[in-house]
Structures are given as structure tokens and as C-alpha cells.
Amino acid sequence: MNKFKPWKKLPIWLAISAVVIIAGIILTVLLGFNTAAERPDNLQLEVKYDITVVNSEQLQDKLESYCEEVLKSNSLTVSDLQKTKGTGESGEKGALNYYFTSEISAETQEKVKTELETKLEADNDLNGAYTVYLAWHTETVTSATDYIWRGAIAVGVVAGLIYLGIRFGLGCALTGLALSLHDALFTLAVLAIARIPVYASAPLLYASVAALLSLALWLVHCIKLRTLKKESETPLDAETSVETAYRGAWRWILIIAGSLAAAVLLLGALATNGVRALALPLLIAVVAPLYSSLVLGPAVHLQVRRALDKFSRNNKTKYVGKEKKADK
Numbered sequence: 001m002n003k004f005k006p007w008k009k010l011p012i013w014l015a016i017s018a019v020v021i022i023a024g025i026i027l028t029v030l031l032g033f034n035t036a037a038e039r040p041d042n043l044q045l046e047v048k049y050d051i052t053v054v055n056s057e058q059l060q061d062k063l064e065s066y067c068e069e070v071l072k073s074n075s076l077t078v079s080d081l082q083k084t085k086g087t088g089e090s091g092e093k094g095a096l097n098y099y100f101t102s103e104i105s106a107e108t109q110e111k112v113k114t115e116l117e118t119k120l121e122a123d124n125d126l127n128g129a130y131t132v133y134l135a136w137h138t139e140t141v142t143s144a145t146d147y148i149w150r151g152a153i154a155v156g157v158v159a160g161l162i163y164l165g166i167r168f169g170l171g172c173a174l175t176g177l178a179l180s181l182h183d184a185l186f187t188l189a190v191l192a193i194a195r196i197p198v199y200a201s202a203p204l205l206y207a208s209v210a211a212l213l214s215l216a217l218w219l220v221h222c223i224k225l226r227t228l229k230k231e232s233e234t235p236l237d238a239e240t241s242v243e244t245a246y247r248g249a250w251r252w253i254l255i256i257a258g259s260l261a262a263a264v265l266l267l268g269a270l271a272t273n274g275v276r277a278l279a280l281p282l283l284i285a286v287v288a289p290l291y292s293s294l295v296l297g298p299a300v301h302l303q304v305r306r307a308l309d310k311f312s313r314n315n316k317t318k319y320v321g322k323e324k325k326a327d328k
Helices: 010-031 057-073 106-122 144-168 170-194 202-231 238-270 273-279 282-318
Strands: 043-049 080-084 094-099 132-138
Touching: 010 170, 010 282, 043 057, 043 106, 057 094, 057 106, 106 132, 144 170, 144 202, 170 202, 170 282, 202 238, 202 282, 238 273, 238 282
Parallel strands: none
Antiparallel strands: 043 094, 043 132, 080 094
């Protein structure tokens, strides 16, 4: 890293990013994102039960065994099972939710429902007052929470840019804006090119996370630049300033991004299938900001800093003030 000078190779980084982003845009227009992780057309078998079953673990186990028996006899493979425990005090219903990744014909759906109802009616313990309710329906993945999170992240990005501008100056804010836009587009492009399975509503979430993390990693550079400016007795030129700050920032950037990547991998390894499909593509939203912070950011900021310094010098040269009138 000591001999690596990414700010001298800006055309290379721009070419790489341009190829990836343009290819991603083309594939997104032609094919869209791979939404294989989504389950809008697949079915969920929901079996609800009321307080009679809620209060008995034995009845809950018996109900679950009946469901598994009927599904197995109809050669249906369950991809996920989620159990909701009802509360006897409030009369809240419990539920067994079976999810399927393969297509199920309408005839099979009706057959499963009929067979399960027949078994439950024949069981005096479960039949009782018809406490079990069956329903086939499609799973709705996108909820209001998704939009709230995306909106919150977007607000965080805007707030981060404002903070950079006030705290570290216009140059850092402009670079941060460029990097956040780049990382959001780069993340979407990689998702489209690699055909990574995602939920239909997830790409914008990943792009927002990438933009927010991009600002967080760029903040490490900004802190080093500000510290360097305070400690230097004489003003440093743009390249010296960028290089010195980079030497002190790259290790911290690797530590932060590496820790986040490890956390995402751990979450994906331990989570359920549904959460895993949402979590693992987040690695792209971590790698993209890491790439931009280590190589693209310093190169872009050097050009921004040079442009602002030149603009400042030109303004000082042009302004000479009013001539003092001679005394009469």
C-alpha cells in the first residue's frame, strides 16, 4: 500500500466504473433484475388456530403432524415454515405458515385443503368448534417497513452530505456526492450483471445502503484531511495533502468494511432462507464503497481540490478592490 498511488490512475478507475455501470444499465433495461428470491407468485399455506389449540402444546404438535402428512402425500416440498404462537390471555390466534418455491396447481391446492380439513374434522380434539382455519394465498414481501427504511437511508445520505460540506468543506462534500452516486449505480450494475437473486423491492435498498456506507468510509478520509490541515504549519499542495491523508486512512477503511462484510456473512450463514436471500447481496453494497474509498475517492478528490484551488486563485487575482481617490 505504501507505493500504491491510486490518485495517479484516475482514467483507469473511471474506465472500469464506466464499463460496469453502462453494462449494468443495458442489462437492467433488457432483462431487469433477477428476482428469483422473490415469491410473489408462489403460495403460502396458512393454518390458523384459536385459543383452544393455543393453550395446548399437544394439540399444536398434532395439528403440525397432520399438515406435514397431507403435504407429504401430495409430494409438496416446504421451503420454509414459520410458526406464530398465539396468546391465550388475549385470544390471539396462532398460525402455521408453510412456504413453497415451486408452482402448485389449483387442483392440488384444493385437494390439500380438502384432505387437511377432513383429517381435522375426524379428530375430536381438533374438530371441537371448528377452531382451525385454512387459507392459500400469495405472500406479500414488500411492506411499508421496506419503504420506511429506504426513505430513512436516503435522508441519512442527504444529511451526511450536508455534514461533510459544513464540517470539512465544499471539496469533501463534492467528492462524497460523486462517490455515493457512483457506489449506488455500481451496486445496481453488479446485481444486474451477475444476475444475483434478489427480492423485487431490494435493489433500491442495496443502492441506498451503498451510498450511505460510501459516505461513512469517505468520512475517514475527510477526518485525516482535516487533521493534516490543522497540524501543518504551511498549506500543503493538493497532491501532498491527498497522499498523506490516504496513508493514514486506508487501514481504517479496510477494518470497517471488513468488519461489516464479516457481519453480513455471519448473518447469511445463521439466518433463515428468506433473510439469507436478503442479506448476502448486501456484500455488493459493502464491496462497492470499499473499492471507491480506496482507489476512486482519492483520485477524484485530487481533481476536485485542484479545481477549487484554481478557482480560488483566479478570484483573488481578479479582485483588486477600488482605487483610492487622490486628495484634492
